[in-house]
Amino acid sequence: MKQFLIRRILQMIPTLIGVSIILFSVFSMVPGNFIDSNQTISAERAAELKHIHGLDKPATERYFIWASNALKGDFGYSFQHKVDVTTVIDRYIWNSVLIAAFSMIFTWIIAIFIGVFSAVKKYSLYDGIITFIVFGLMSLPSFFLGLLAIKFIAVDMGWAPVGGMYTTGSSATGFAKVFDLLEHMILPVTVLTALGVGGLTRYFRTSMLDIINQDYIRTARAKGVKESTVIFKHALRNALIPAITLLGFELPALFSGAMITEKIFNWPGIGRVYLDALNYRDYFLLMGYLMFLSFLTVLGNLLADTLYGLVDPRVRLK
Amino acid sequence: MSNNLIEFRNLRTNFYTGSGVVKAVNDVSFSIREGETLCVVGESGCGKSVTAMSLMRLVATPGKIVGGEILYKGEDLLKLKEREMRYLRGNEIAMIFQDPMSSLNPVLTIGHQIAEPLRIHKKLSKQEAKKKSIELIELVGIPRAAKIYDSYPHELSGGMRQRIMIAIALSCDPKLLIADEPTTALDVTIQAQILDLMRDIKKEFNTAIMMITHDLGVVAEMADHVVVMYAGKVIEEAPVHELFNNPKHPYTQGLLKAKPVISNRQDRLYTIPGQVPNPVELGENCYFNDRCEHCMEICVQKQPDLNIYDNKHKAACWLYEKEGK
Ligand SMILES: Nc1ncnc2c1ncn2[C@@H]1O[C@H](COP(=O)(O)OP(=O)(O)OP(=O)(O)O)[C@@H](O)[C@H]1O
Ligand SMILES: [Mg+2]
Numbered sequence: 043m044k045q046f047l048i049r050r051i052l053q054m055i056p057t058l059i060g061v062s063i064i065l066f067s068v069f070s071m072v073p074g075n076f077i078d079s080n081q082t083i084s085a086e087r088a089a090e091l092k093h094i095h096g097l098d099k100p101a102t103e104r105y106f107i108w109a110s111n112a113l114k115g116d117f118g119y120s121f122q123h124k125v126d127v128t129t130v131i132d133r134y135i136w137n138s139v140l141i142a143a144f145s146m147i148f149t150w151i152i153a154i155f156i157g158v159f160s161a162v163k164k165y166s167l168y169d170g171i172i173t174f175i176v177f178g179l180m181s182l183p184s185f186f187l188g189l190l191a192i193k194f195i196a197v198d199m200g201w202a203p204v205g206g207m208y209t210t211g212s213s214a215t216g217f218a219k220v221f222d223l224l225e226h227m228i229l230p231v232t233v234l235t236a237l238g239v240g241g242l243t244r245y246f247r248t249s250m251l252d253i254i255n256q257d258y259i260r261t262a263r264a265k266g267v268k269e270s271t272v273i274f275k276h277a278l279r280n281a282l283i284p285a286i287t288l289l290g291f292e293l294p295a296l297f298s299g300a301m302i303t304e305k306i307f308n309w310p311g312i313g314r315v316y317l318d319a320l321n322y323r324d325y326f327l328l329m330g331y332l333m334f335l336s337f338l339t340v341l342g343n344l345l346a347d348t349l350y351g352l353v354d355p356r357v358r359l360k
Numbered sequence: 361m362s363n364n365l366i367e368f369r370n371l372r373t374n375f376y377t378g379s380g381v382v383k384a385v386n387d388v389s390f391s392i393r394e395g396e397t398l399c400v401v402g403e404s405g406c407g408k409s410v411t412a413m414s415l416m417r418l419v420a421t422p423g424k425i426v427g428g429e430i431l432y433k434g435e436d437l438l439k440l441k442e443r444e445m446r447y448l449r450g451n452e453i454a455m456i457f458q459d460p461m462s463s464l465n466p467v468l469t470i471g472h473q474i475a476e477p478l479r480i481h482k483k484l485s486k487q488e489a490k491k492k493s494i495e496l497i498e499l500v501g502i503p504r505a506a507k508i509y510d511s512y513p514h515e516l517s518g519g520m521r522q523r524i525m526i527a528i529a530l531s532c533d534p535k536l537l538i539a540d541e542p543t544t545a546l547d548v549t550i551q552a553q554i555l556d557l558m559r560d561i562k563k564e565f566n567t568a569i570m571m572i573t574h575d576l577g578v579v580a581e582m583a584d585h586v587v588v589m590y591a592g593k594v595i596e597e598a599p600v601h602e603l604f605n606n607p608k609h610p611y612t613q614g615l616l617k618a619k620p621v622i623s624n625r626q627d628r629l630y631t632i633p634g635q636v637p638n639p640v641e642l643g644e645n646c647y648f649n650d651r652c653e654h655c656m657e658i659c660v661q662k663q664p665d666l667n668i669y670d671n672k673h674k675a676a677c678w679l680y681e682k683e684g685k
Contacts, residue, residue: 257462263418264457265450265477265528279467355467355512 043351050347054340061336062109069325070101076121076323095119108326112333118326122319127330131312137207138299138311141227145234146292152239154278157246162273164251173247180240188233188306195229202228205308230307234300245288249281256280283354290346294338364431365536365568366415367391371428373407373414380640384410384423386592389666392536392585397562397569399579399600401615402589403636408572409458411589412538415570416455417445432536451481454529458541460522464513470497471509474528481532496527500557519550526557533565540572555581576619580604588612591637591647594666597674608675610652646678654679 077083077091092098096107108118117127156176160169179187196204203209203226214222253259254277262276263269299313312331319327351357373385384407392398400408413419415430417437430437432453437445454477457463464473474496475489484492490509497505500523513521522542529537539558543551555578562569571582579586579600586603588596588611596609607613614632634651646652649659658678666676 257457257459258465260418261457261463261525261528262465262476263449264416264455266446266448266480267450267476268446268480276465276468280465283467353467355469356514 046351047344047348050344054344057340058337062112062333063105065329065332065336066105066108067101069329070104072323074323075325079323108329112330117330117333120319120324120327122322122324122327127327130315130327131331131334134310134312134315135297135299137309138304138313139297141230141234141309141311142296142298142300144227145231145238146296148231148235149238149242150289152235153242153246156239157243158250158273158278158281160243161247161250161254164247172243176240176243179236180238182237184233184237184300184302185306187236188229188303191229191233192306195232202226205229205306207310226309230300230303230309233303233307237303242288245285246281249284250277253277253280283350286349286353287346290342290344290349291339293342293345294335297338298335363394364391365394365396365433366570367429367431368411368415369429369431371411371414371430372426373410373419374424374426375410376422376424377640382639383592383642384639385414386642387428388589388592388594389428390587390594390597392568392570394535395562395566395568396584397571397582398585398587399571399573399583400587400589401574401576401579403574405636405639406589407592408589409540412455412540412570412572415538416449416453418449447481450477450529450534451532452534453536453538454532454534455538456522456525456529456540456542459545460518460525461545463525464521466513468512469509470511470513470516470524474509474524474531477528477531492531493527496531497524499530500524500527501553518546519553522546522550522554523557526554526561530561530565530567534567536568536570537561538570538572541574542571543578544573544575558582576615588615591639591642593647593676594674595648595676597666599672602671602673606671606673608669608673608680609648609677610654610679611648614651646676 075097077088077095077097080088083091089098096104099107111118115128117131119125120127120130123130156172160172163169182190192204195201205226207226208214208219208222209226212219212222250273254273259272259276262272267276297312299311299316301313301317303309304311304314305317316328316331319331367389368391369389371385371388372383375382375384386407388407388411390398400411402408410419410423413423414425415437417425417440419425425438428438432448437448440448464470471490471493474493475484475486478484478489478492479486482489494505494509497508502508502520502523508516508520508524513524516524522545526542537558542558543554546554558569558571559582561567569582571578573579583600586596586598586600587594588603588609590611596603596607596612598606598608603612604616607616611632614630617630618632632651637647637650644663645661646659646664649655652659656678662678664676664678664681666674667680668674669680
């Protein structure tokens, strides 16, 4: 196990170096930068600024400067926010994690239950209706679903505030503040859950359908095991094992933020900040953020494999 | 003789498929006595497994039991509530399946899977169930039982897994053990060991066995009584010696001819000509007529009944009826 981990962690290094080279090349090939796009400064001032930020150097040299700083944890300076990239990411990312985590928990619980039940009652009316709803929600664009949610949940029903993270001008503290936050989370979490539940439901439905027809399920029934135990112990356990891999892959999704949804609900998350940074050509912020996500993706892969090894007796790591 | 433990009376099980209704079990009647080994033989697809699954009431959609009775100690199983039926499954009526490689749950330990029926039916505590499970693993002849208890199925060979299946089936001392081709997936030496084990068990616990097979060697070795099925129907039924010495139905005669005999080597083994009829398009005739060398006019017009002849020998064939003479 220890050996496996060490080997896998070492394997991450060349992958990340490769990713950083590709990222940097792509961004250095795009014409223009934050200074060029700023019309208000003079040519001399622009040249001066470029010199300060090293933009007048050749691309390879800039890559090494950027990469060696990144290794020390310094991803450069955000022109737009006028602070370090790491500070910007740290400031917004946790807001994104907050709604992503809640919606992920709901998505998984709902998908497991709906998936299992529509597999058990396959081709029934229940299965048909649920499949229709879930796929309908999944195929709607997020902005449309967001607007629908604002119209029905916030405006018509008045169950939740329309947007933002806290009520503007509110000076609530303690529990009242947490409650205010939770209220503001209702809409974005609902929309993210509705968007995500479809794929996972389909996954659980198909894998449960497959497993329910396995010989060992017949064996369990022939032993006189209760149907609920057959489904939730004998079958679901087998369906969850490959799903653990998906859970590992969700690690980057937890931190990546939801650009459109955050924009619609005016949620101060990293996804929205990223979208704005694109418009401002705030390259250091973009690169830093993408590099961070790449790191999480690679880490998520490792996590998936490790978890898989822990839960599946057939591949249990020595 | 002793009493009937199981009695199938005119059992009918259909499958409602896209291409039509398959009468997988079509008016089947026979019985199994206490402590007896009954073998059900017949070609692939003739309804042997479906008969067994009907007895367990585990026929899954699109299949449905549409008629008849299955009496267990005189009580109709088909009328029991699901909860009552569940109490019998794995407890009084246990089943072993054909493919030991896929019949055990890959993510649960062997011990857990053996202990499960003990916990459910005998209400044993964890420790008691563990103790009994280890005894059962020893009983079916696997060494280092305590270690096997904590293993997972993939760590065991096919023969060992089938022994585990037998251990699970035996855990609650069933009155009836259904074995659906328990040795087909295993190689010959392991096959012989498994059959020996089942014979020992029968002797020791006086368990009745319903053994499904298409291997006449297994029948000769194990059976007290034999039921021959063809296209969902019982076409012949007799005590084993009677059947081997004096087969009545041309299909049974063909089956016995198709079996290799070492003292009498031929270049090619005998095969019954033709194929099993399409189960969807069966009419009101003898289903074997187009493959039968004795086919007569009446065979294509009317279905023969299963009638009893001398020595408890039953057969469904016009050859033995006055209409056919
Ligand atoms: N799930 C199903 N759906 C449709 N038809 C089925 C299904 N299961 C069985 N049948 C039909 O029922 C008939 C009997 O099948 P059964 O499994 O009992 O055969 P068998 O005698 O056990 O054959 P084998 O020796 O190959 O195990 C077959 O004709 C098959 O087509
Ligand atoms: Mg079968």
